[in-house]
Amino acid sequence: MPKPIEVQYLTIHGHKRAYVKVGTGPALLLLHGLGCDHTTWLPVIAALSRRYTVIAPDLLGHGRSAKPRADYSVGGYANGMRDLLTVLGVDKVTVVGHSFGGGVAMQFAYQFPERTERMILVAPGGLGAEVTPAIRAITLPFFHQAMGVVTLPGVRHLTTAGLRALAASGLPQARDLDEVAMIVDSFKDPRARRAIRHVVSAVVDWRGQIVTMVDRAYLTQAMPMCVIWGTEDAVIPVKHAGIASEFAPGATVEVIANAGHFPHKDHPQRFVKIVDEFIRAHPAAAYHRGRWRSLLKNGRQVPVPTAVTPVRQAEIA
Template identity: 75%
Template sequence: MSRTQPSNRPSNRQDVQYVTLHGHRRAYVKVGEGPVVLLLHGLGCDHTTWAPVIDTLARRYTVIAPDLLGHGRSAKPRADYSVGGYANAMRDLLTVLGIDRATVVGHSFGGGVAMQFAYQFPERTERLMLVASGGLGPEVTPAIRAITTPGFHQVMGLLTLPGVRHAGKVGLRALSHAPCSYTRDLDEVAEIYDSFKDSSARHAIRHVVRAVVDWRGQIVTMADRAYLTEAMPMAVVWGEQDRVIPVRHAGNAGSFAPYARVEVIPNAGHFPHKDHPQRFVRIVNEFIRSTQPATYSRDRFRRLLRDGHAGGAGEAAEAAETAEIATVTALPSA
């Protein structure tokens, strides 16, 4: 059972609305009219990471930007924080909102959720766009791997005591303005760090990370199922100066899914939609304008599953280790 509060009337502002699904409150923003675009944020973030692009996208599309369970204003229960669980939750949210199909855009961890959604519910996925996404290679910043270590919860509890947290946020924001590509995303990191003051948020994030990362890096990959993207338009967007997930993973995507469009944005980090919002919107518009929504065919899906990847998952994974950025879709600079 579910209930919404308040009503889901269209809004020209990024007002947060709520729906209760399976006993847990989920926050989301819904704005605009037209074809549906579902925006999925990354680890430790919330719908506000999309704030620079939501209003512009809403001129052409119905934009849905939820706070994933365990994040933002959504509930943070002891629950299923797997990518499959998140994909199920997005299907249920769209169903409650009366939406059958969407172009799914996922950033970082949200990219992993987007891929899982497209895999589990191809009949409800029109297109897939991955933004600095997880699931395209093992490498990830040590800061995320550290979340899986014993004692993280207790140490972060001390580091988020009021005085310490304030000093840490000020320091991170100051460093984000330094003329150095290694510090460009620290303003966003400051917001994630601040969210860890909530004990339930720390527990949720730890469960999320442990489901997809171990001490060696990412453990969830799309390599063995990337051949299924043959039946669906796919685009990959990355910041050239990403220090969280290496930009070469964009090349991995081109190797896994040769039909994918790959766009690498110069002078952008792990949040290219925030670094260059106008260019990001143009990329989304061009992707949607120039592609037809995927049409689900059970026979075609069966054939793809039966035939599998010609080289197998092992070959795809090996190619990912050495892949460089092979395809760049050139669009005008911002």
């Protein structure tokens, strides 16, 4: 039986930060999605740690980290990751972000290019407006009260048990409901509900995603980028992978068949292989202030394409 992964804690700016750090070698920073925590990466941490130093934090307001009244913006999270890495003595990382964590990964790379070797984005937010109505609903006024009712002890147990049973049914549309069950269970803490609402309100409104990386995609000329998506993603549509291919033509785009919003859980071996092959094939970015200045001066916004470029579908190993 594999040894359990130990959760460690640091206090930064007066707030407790939970994280796991395992393995040796080049550093990978794994950033989870909205309402999740480091456990979303458990299917791949052990395999990745054979070649890499894996750092998987619980973002502020999530998991075992503190849930204060604080800055829950994408930029604030990027700053928090810089500070965590600084305390851990890690200078540079390949940043891997899933869903909302993908948005944080992009922001981290944008704010701290000198500390970012590569970006790996897993079904990331920030490439288009579309997002599941369930996430848009978090911004509505009644969300906090409604979740207070849903997470009452008896109701919560029935709800999460039902979601897990559907996830185990084998129905493709229900494949991600075990993660939804974990998120619902975490909402029993009113501090977590308030934190998540602050997070979502900063990046989503009733029409969909607000924050976009499209206007800064030209900066990926100076940094290797890989985008991984599942064909059956019901949270953020897989067509956004085509947007990534359009705006960052040098990016590696992998679409995994028979995978939902969590391809690293649906096909962990394939996911690890993609990550490893990408890192081996793409030397770490070397930050040069002059080149970055030139990109910023010469870069321009490009309108969103009416049709997206088809992307290659990865074969399941």
